[in-house]
Amino acid sequence: MTTYKIIVREFLNDRLAVIGFAIILILLLTALFAPILAPDPNAILDINPQKKLIAPNWEHPFGTDHMGRDILSRVIFGTRVTIVIAIIAVGSALAIGVPIGLIAGYYENWLSGFLMRISDIFLSFPQFVLALALAVVLGPSIENAILALSITYWPWFSRIVYAETIFVKHSTFIEATEALGANKFRIISFHILPNVLSPIIVRATIGMGYTILTAATLGFLGVGAQPPTPEWGLAVSEAREYLPGAWWYATFPGMAIFAVVMAFNMFGDGLRDVLDPRLRISGK
C-alpha cells in the first residue's frame, strides 16, 4: 500500500533514525548469529589465566578480561542478554500498562481512579530507585532484574494510554460507534487501541533503550546479572578494578551500551515523527 511507502520514504529522510534503525538491526542479527560471529564461542565460561588482560590485538580485537576471556566474544554474546532483558521487560510493561490505561480511560469511574492512583504511586518513586530496591529485595539475578524493570515501567504506559484514550473516547466517531451499537470490547480494541498505538510504539522503542540502560546499571551495581553472564553493565563493573591500566575492558562493553541505547532513542524519535495518522492516504 502507498501509505507504507510514504511512511518508509519519510522515515528514510530522517538520517538519525535510519542510523538508529541500522544499529538495532545489527544488534538483532548479532544476537541471532552470536555463536557464529564470536571468535571464541566458549568465552562465556572458559577461564584462561595465562591470557588475562591482553590489550587489543589482531587475535583479540577488544582485548581480554581479567579471566583471560575474549571481550569481543563476550560483547557479542551480551547482545542476547540485552535483547532478552529489553523485550521481556518492555513487553510485560506493555501487557500490564496498556490494558490498564485503556480500561481506566474508557470507563472513567471509580475503577479508573483506583488504577490511576496505583500508577501514580509507582510514578512518584524515582523508577530506578524502585527497581533497585525491588532487585535487592528479590535477590540479585537477571530474572529478578527483569521483573523489577517490568513492575516499575508499566505505569508509564498506563499513563500515556489513559490520557490518549480519554482524548479519543470523546471524539465524535466513538460516540457514533456507540450509537451504531458496537459493544465496549469492540470499541476499545478496534477503535480506541489503533488510535492510541503511535505513542505506545514510540514510548516502547525509547523504553527499550532506557530499560537496557537501567538493566546495565543494575548489573553494574551487582543486583542484576551475575558472573559469568556476559552482561555489559556487569562487565563494566568488573573492569573497574583494572582501570585505568586495562582501559579496553570497560570501554568496549560501555560503548556497546552507549550505541544501543542511543540507537533506540534515535529510532524512537524518528518513529514519532513518522507515525502520524494524517500521513495516511489511499492507494491508487
Added chain:
Amino acid sequence: MSNLLEVMNLSVQFDTYQGKVEAIDEANLTIKKGEVVGLVGESGCGKTTMARAILNVIASPAGKISKGQIFFQGRDILLMEEKELNLSIRGKAITLIPQDPLSSFNPLFSIGTQIRDIAKQKLLSQSEPKRSGDHKEEMEQKILAMLNKVQLPSPETFLGRYPHELSGGQRQRIMIAIALLTDPLLVIADEPTTFLDVTVQAQILEILKHLVREQYVSVLYITHNLAVASKISDRIVVMYAGQIMESAPTDLFFANPAHPYTRKLLECLLSQAREIRGIPGNVPSLINPPEGCRFASRCDRAQSECAQNRPPQREIASDHWIYCYNPLTRNREQDA
C-alpha cells in the same frame, strides 16, 4: 398512522462540578410511522441529549436518565438489555446521522472498511452469517446502491479513500448512506447540515427528504435552523432549556404559533420579521433551574404562576400541543 416512538416524561441529568444539570426536564415526544419531526431549539437546549437518550447512549457515569420511558414499537428502550439494544436497535432499527461528518469517521480506516464493517455487523447478524460468499456480494451491491442513492458519483472510488480525503458534503452523504443502509424504522439526524455551506446543505436536504419518502422511515430531524426544519418536517417540536414548549404540524406552527417562546423565535428569523428582534435576557442556568416554565423569566406574558409550576400539556388544536398557561391563541397577524 400509529406511534413508532413515544418519549414519555423523560428527564436526563448530568453531574458536573458545579452541580446537577437538568439537561432534559420531563419531555414528551411522539413520532408516528413515516413522519418527519423537526426538533428545534437553541444550542444547549437538550436536542442532542434527546437523540442520545433515545439510543440510550447517554455518557455515563456523568449523565443518566433519571425519569421516564421511551417506547419504541411499544417496548421501553430503557428496560432493554444492552445486548439486545446493540443487536437490534442501535444502528439497525434506529440509526443516527451525526452532526460533524469529519470526526464521525475513524480516521485510521478507509471509508470502505468502515461501511463494510457496519454492513457485516448489522446486515448479516440476524440471518445466516455463515453463507458468506454470496452474502458478501449482495452486501457489496447494497452498499454501492446506497452510495448511488445519496448521489455520490462513481461510488466504487470512494470506498478506498480515507475520511480526510473527502469533502464535508461527500462525508455527510456517506453518513446518510450508512444511516439508511440497514433499512431503519427511525433515523435521528442530528443537525446533519450544520457544517455545510448553503448550496450543499440544500442538496443534502433534498437527498434526505427523497430517501425518507422512498423508504418510508420516520425521522427526528434535530436543528437550530427553523428554515431547514420547515423544509423537511411534517411536524415541529420546539425545545427550550431542556423543556418542550410546543409541538405542532408544520403549517399550523408557522401560521399560528401559540407559545410565546415560539413566537419570539420566529421574530428572530430574517424573512419573518419586519424588524429583527432578539429575545431579551439569557437562557437560564440548567443547574438548579427555575421551578416552573423555564422561559418564564424572559416571557412578557408570564404570570406569577408560570415561575412556580410547570404548565401542563394542553392540546389547543388537533395535534397542536403546548405547555403554557397564557398562550397566544389569537392569530399572530392580528396580535401584531
